[in-house]
Amino acid sequence: MNKTLRVGVAGVGIGAQHVDAYRELPEQFEVAALCDIDENKVREIAARYQIPQVFTDFSVLCQRDDLDLIDICTPSYLHASQTLEALNAGKHVICEKPAAGSLQEIDQLLTAESRSGKRVMPIFQYRFGHGVQKLKYLIEQGLAGPAYLTTVETAWRRKAAYYAVPWRGKWATELGGALVTLAIHAHDILYYVLGPVKSVFARTATKVNLIETEDCMCAALEMADGSLASLAVTTGSAVEITRHRFCFQGFTAESNHEAYRNTCDPWSFTGDTPEMTERINDALARFMPQPEKFVRQFALFHEALQHNTELPVTLADARASLELITAIYYSAQTSRDVTLPITPDHPNYDSWRP
Known part of the structure; x- marks a missing residue:
């Protein structure tokens, strides 16, 4: 049976974008409640979307018997504790990034999910852009061959007004800087395409704003598959871009450079030979595009719950x-x-914060 899941969304900043996505899937989801500590803001968003229930207390939201799913879009430092609370209340959970503030916390969530019988889905919506989905498809068709080198750039601009929001730019509440809350999506794509990392050497710096956390980072990685990767992050780029470039034996793939849509079309795929380019074009002619970003991730979440996959x-x-x-x-x-x-015996297992 295709059950419609009743959702309570906590946090109406990025949460409003989640509501937009749920509304594109009316047979799968009904947003029945919103929660935010800013009562005026949450009532405004609820009125805009005609959502009947409004709360300012997360615990009260979790105790609602008429909700199946809690979607957590609150500040970073609340994610792990609120996920645990929602699981303990018998709810499935969708949670914005970062899912937790340490490896110790994420392992606690893994244990709690297993014991609860409910499901927790972190948000990594950029995986579902058509460009990166085409890359995954070409790899599945056996056209890539071994990876050589990958470069990932997150060059955005954040000024003092961005950090005027009280929880941003602080270790205790944002849990980190640009690495944790901005570039986390771009770096997830590296894992999504190539798999795990073997070793890391990195440098961080605070150059752009007067904040506690880093706003510049560069890292050299050796991947588990033997390929190399470089990561570069800054909030001081006058021209905002996000860029992925994957060099494989069979072809080179490069994303578009749009800061917030770089996993969507267009991507370029250039074969190492004219014959390989022709094979790539033939394969992409068979690619079947699906909805992107939040809509696709939420649809697949619903499907997984229905079929226990x-x-x-x-x-x-x-x-x-x-x-x-x-x-x-x-x-x-x-x-x-x-x-x-x-x-667990690593010095930073229970916290990466200084």
Whole structure:
């Protein structure tokens, strides 16, 4: 039976974009309640979307018997504790990034999810852009061959007004800087395409704004498949871009450079030979596009719940993302290479924050 899931969304900043996506899937989801500590703001958004229930207390939202799913879009430092609270209230959970503030916290969530019988899906909506989906399709068709080198750039602009929001730019509440809350999506695409990282060497700096956390980062990575990758992040770029470039034996793939839509079309795929380019074009002619970003991730979440299959994004995916963050910060703090995986005896297992 195709059950419509009743959703309560907590946090109406990015949460409003989630509501837009749910409204494109009316047979799968009904947004029945909104919650935010800013009562005027939450009532305004609720009126805009004609959502009947409004709350300012997250605990009250979780205790509603008429909700199946809590969607957490609150500030970063609340994500892990609110996910646990929602699970304990018997609700499925969707949670914005970062899913937790340490590897210890994400492991607690993995244990809690397993015990609860409910499902937790972290948000990594950029996986579902048509451009990166085409890349995945070409790899599945056997056209890529071994990876050589990947470069990922997140060059955005954030000025003082952005950090005027009280929880941003602080270790205790944002949990990190540009690495944690801005570039996390671009770096997840690296994992999504190539798999895990073997080792990391990184540098971080605070150059652009007067904040506690970093706003510039560069890292050199060795992937588990033997290929190399470089990551570069800044909030000081006058021209905002996000760029992925994957060099494989069979072809080179490059994203568009739009800061917030770079996993969507257009991407370029250039074969190492004219014959390979022809094979790529033939394969892409068979590619079947699906909805993108939040809409696709939410649709696949609903499908997984209905058929008891793997979620499109899992807490294990979020853990891999946080393990990379932990390794980058530890490398920057110690000026040493860091080998993954990071285990519970690692100095930064329970927190990457200084």
